[in-house]
Amino acid sequence: MPDMIENLVIVESPAKAKTIEKFLGKNFHVVSSFGHIRDLKKKNLGINVENDFEPVYEIPKEKTRIVAELKKAAAGAKNIWIASDEDREGEAIAWHLAAVLDLDPALTKRIVFHEITKDAIASAIENPRTIDMNLVNSQQARRILDRLVGFEISPVLWKKVQPSLSAGRVQSVAVRLIVEREREIISFNPESTFRISAFFRTLEEDLKSPVIRAEATQRFHDEKSALDFLELCSLSDYKVEDIVVKPGTRSPAPPFTTSTLQQEAYRKLGFSVSQTMTVAQRLYEGGKITYMRTDSTNLSKVALAKSREVIISLFGDRYAKTRQYQTKSKGAQEAHEAIRPTYPDNKTIQGTQNEKRLYDLIWKRTIASQMADAQIEKTAISISVSRSPAGFTATGELIKYDGFLRLYSESHDQEKIDDDKYILPPVKKDTPLYYNTISATQKFTIPPPRYTEASLVKKLEELGIGRPSTYAPTISTIQNRGYVSKEDRPGEARKIKTLKLENGKITPAVKNEITGKEKSKLFPQDIGMIVNDFLVEYFPDIVDYNFTAEVEEQFDKIADGEMKWTSMLKDFYGPFHESIENTLEKSNRKKGIRILGNHPETGEPVSVRMGRFGPLAQIGDSDNDEKPRFASLSKNQLIETITLEEALNLFRLPRSLGMHQDGEIVIGTGKYGPYVRHEGKFYSLKKGVDDPYTITIERAVEIIREKNENDRKKIIKDFGDILVLNGRFGPYLTKDKKNYRLPKGIDTEKITKHDCLEIIEKNNKTHKKS
DNA sequence: CAGTGAGCGAGCTTCCGCTTGACTT
Numbered sequence: 001m002p003d004m005i006e007n008l009v010i011v012e013s014p015a016k017a018k019t020i021e022k023f024l025g026k027n028f029h030v031v032s033s034f035g036h037i038r039d040l041k042k043k044n045l046g047i048n049v050e051n052d053f054e055p056v057y058e059i060p061k062e063k064t065r066i067v068a069e070l071k072k073a074a075a076g077a078k079n080i081w082i083a084s085d086e087d088r089e090g091e092a093i094a095w096h097l098a099a100v101l102d103l104d105p106a107l108t109k110r111i112v113f114h115e116i117t118k119d120a121i122a123s124a125i126e127n128p129r130t131i132d133m134n135l136v137n138s139q140q141a142r143r144i145l146d147r148l149v150g151f152e153i154s155p156v157l158w159k160k161v162q163p164s165l166s167a168g169r170v171q172s173v174a175v176r177l178i179v180e181r182e183r184e185i186i187s188f189n190p191e192s193t194f195r196i197s198a199f200f201r202t203l204e205e206d207l208k209s210p211v212i213r214a215e216a217t218q219r220f221h222d223e224k225s226a227l228d229f230l231e232l233c234s235l236s237d238y239k240v241e242d243i244v245v246k247p248g249t250r251s252p253a254p255p256f257t258t259s260t261l262q263q264e265a266y267r268k269l270g271f272s273v274s275q276t277m278t279v280a281q282r283l284y285e286g287g288k289i290t291y292m293r294t295d296s297t298n299l300s301k302v303a304l305a306k307s308r309e310v311i312i313s314l315f316g317d318r319y320a321k322t323r324q325y326q327t328k329s330k331g332a333q334e335a336h337e338a339i340r341p342t343y344p345d346n347k348t349i350q351g352t353q354n355e356k357r358l359y360d361l362i363w364k365r366t367i368a369s370q371m372a373d374a375q376i377e378k379t380a381i382s383i384s385v386s387r388s389p390a391g392f393t394a395t396g397e398l399i400k401y402d403g404f405l406r407l408y409s410e411s412h413d414q415e416k417i418d419d420d421k422y423i424l425p426p427v428k429k430d431t432p433l434y435y436n437t438i439s440a441t442q443k444f445t446i447p448p449p450r451y452t453e454a455s456l457v458k459k460l461e462e463l464g465i466g467r468p469s470t471y472a473p474t475i476s477t478i479q480n481r482g483y484v485s486k487e488d489r490p491g492e493a494r495k496i497k498t499l500k501l502e503n504g505k506i507t508p509a510v511k512n513e514i515t516g517k518e519k520s521k522l523f524p525q526d527i528g529m530i531v532n533d534f535l536v537e538y539f540p541d542i543v544d545y546n547f548t549a550e551v552e553e554q555f556d557k558i559a560d561g562e563m564k565w566t567s568m569l570k571d572f573y574g575p576f577h578e579s580i581e582n583t584l585e586k587s588n589r590k591k592g593i594r595i596l597g598n599h600p601e602t603g604e605p606v607s608v609r610m611g612r613f614g615p616l617a618q619i620g621d622s623d624n625d626e627k628p629r630f631a632s633l634s635k636n637q638l639i640e641t642i643t644l645e646e647a648l649n650l651f652r653l654p655r656s657l658g659m660h661q662d663g664e665i666v667i668g669t670g671k672y673g674p675y676v677r678h679e680g681k682f683y684s685l686k687k688g689v690d691d692p693y694t695i696t697i698e699r700a701v702e703i704i705r706e707k708n709e710n711d712r713k714k715i716i717k718d719f720g721d722i723l724v725l726n727g728r729f730g731p732y733l734t735k736d737k738k739n740y741r742l743p744k745g746i747d748t749e750k751i752t753k754h755d756c757l758e759i760i761e762k763n764n765k766t767h768k769k770s
Numbered sequence: 771c772a773g774t775g776a777g778c779g780a781g782c783t784t785c786c787g788c789t790t791g792a793c794t795t
Binding site (some may be wrong): 165166169473739 | 772773774775776785786787789791
């Protein structure tokens with residue numbers, strides 16, 4: 001027999017296989033399954049519902065190669081150990097592996113470890129068990145339920161709303177959150193109050209003496225009452241009424257899970273959720289961090305000890321405090337450690353800029369989590385106003401001992417604009433104070449914030465919906481389906497009133513502030529709102545925020561052997577399938593139609609709705625002889641909020657601005673937004689700068705000239721059939737509609753046609769090889 | 771690159787969770 005391997009260990013990830021092999025020694029060969037190797041049949045439902053929900057499994061095409069390799073390895077091994085993760089999915093992977101590799105369940109050794117350390121692996125090897133069928137069945141129930149929900153509701157959407165749409169236990173709730181938040185924002189009525197803030201000095205004569213910044217304890221709901229108060233202020237004396245000093249502590253945040261890493265990388269580094277995962281994957285593969293898809297905040301004993309050493313050597317004993325964190329999130333399965341540096345003593349790493357930045361964040365968070373609390377002293381000074389019962393308070397914060405803050409502090413979604421860390425000058429009770437300025441500023445209440453990718457992940461995790469491996473893909477899915485879109489908005493100017501008291505005089509003023517400015521926020525699209533409303537109407541149970549939590553409870557019961565997985569599915573499917581049939585039969589096609597009113601001149605009805613190619617406005621109806629007129633809605637308009645006036649405006653395009661050099665200049669709006677057309681060529685209008693309804697011919701000509709000039713600059717060399725061009729990623733070659741990368745360090749000014757031909761030939765050769 | 775919006779019907783679309791590559795014009 002050709003060299004038989006003593007022990008074959010199968011894990012889920014190749015990077016994990018590599019590290020484990022090092023710990024296990026010569027008698028063990030470690031291979032990876034690359035996750036699941038089997039799944040429900042791709043085509044059709046893949047479930048025999050009548051036959052007790054019997055699943056029909058298949059090996060997907062992209063897994064056939066790896067399965068063949070696993071089979072070969074298994075055939076040449078004496079003992080087989082399956083070391084997939086210790087959770088529902090991991091157990092199912094183990095079971096599928098046993099089935100596909102034709103292993104005897106009684107002889108197959110199932111082992112688990114939560115951390116990849118020599119001790120953990122050794123003790124796992126000592127304590128093998130067999131595959132836990134209850135856990136496997138809870139996974140099958142989960143998988144089948146998701147397939148039933150997704151593959152029965154989606155076709156209803158194709159019939160009743162639009163083809164190619166999708167619905168699912170996770171994505172539909174994600175969309176619902178965004179739609180409902182948008183409606184809260186739409187119906188929000190800002191109210192204004194006047195906030196009064198003051199700067200007091202401590203010495204009457206010395207204008208430069210230490211200053212206390214304070215806020216009035218009361219807000220005034222209109223300008224008149226704010227003015228009355230300022231008038232009283234101008235005649236009043238001030239003194240320190242009371243000083244309250246409260247000690248406090250602040251504790252570090254727990255080590256990263258997938259969700260908190262995504263949030264913090266967004267807040268501190270501006271990474272998108274998928275970008276964070278890509279960079280983290282690279283760090284993981286390079287052995288620099290532990291596994292990046294985890295819901296656990298747990299650190300291994302080795303990591304705790306190492307972190308402690310690092311802290312002591314960097315900051316001293318006083319700064320170290322070993323802590324174990326409890327994982328709080330709903331439905332956490334804790335198959336892995338928290339995300340941490342593999343070697344906490346490596347403060348920095350080699351790699352790209354982004355890899356370094358993300359590693360630095362992970363390193364700091366991990367180390368800080370093992371550091372001492374910070375000691376804070378909060379001071380509140382109350383200041384009395386002799387002629388008014390209302391007073392002022394000044395708050396300040398003093399860090400008596402920095403502890404973990406020396407290294408890292410967590411960011412928050414809405415950073416407080418008012419900085420509490422303001423340090424107050426030392427004053428005593430009854431100290432008289434003198435105002436420099438007291439100002440009243442109109443403040444509007446703000447609507448709840450739109451979700452960012454990261455704050456949506458946070459919300460989903462709180463609801464127990466989705467898993468670390470699916471947060472990023474879910475966010476891509478709802479964008480790819482067109483349900484939501486990640487966008488920036490410039491915001492609008494708003495006038496705010498202010499009053500300022502200085503030297504006994506009150507001066508009113510009006511200031512501008514920008515409101516509603518958004519960056520990288522998730523906005524619902526019309527189709528997302530229509531699908532959401534349809535699902536909420538016909539499948540309220542499925543898109544209920546508690547649906548996942550409720551089925552999870554049942555999956556847990558199946559895992560504990562207290563419930564039969566097929567009867568759980570039966571109980572679910574009965575009423576569910578009935579609602580599918582009912583919806584198919586009774587619901588109307590949903591187009592989201594809204595009648596806006598009548599055309600002011602012709603009296604024809606004006607409406608908006610979802611058309612075949614997106615949202616549209618329509619004048620007139622098809623009942624008459626005259627054909628209705630159509631216009632697409634523009635990018636940031638919603639069917640739900642567009643007004644009659646705005647809809648009518650859409651029909652003003654295309655419009656002619658007149659002649660320029662023998663050609664007519666026409667402004668229109670197309671697939672890629674508003675444009676200028678001149679002599680058969682198109683020029684995009686600048687976003688946020690040019691408005692197609694008001695643009696002048698002079699500006700249009702300028703756009704045309706700019707674009708033509710840039711196009712000329714784009715060509716560095718012109719060799720006829722070969723062009724050297726300036727592109728987004730620097731200079732490149734183009735020939736016969738194919739593009740070629742230039743070798744590094746080449747001088748494009750001196751490049752010859754001969755050089756180009758060589759580059760092209762070289763490139764074609766290497767391409768053929770691969 | 772820059773429009774489209776009638777109705778019919780064949781054949782397609784679709785889920786969530788585990789994993790990593792193949793792609794960079």
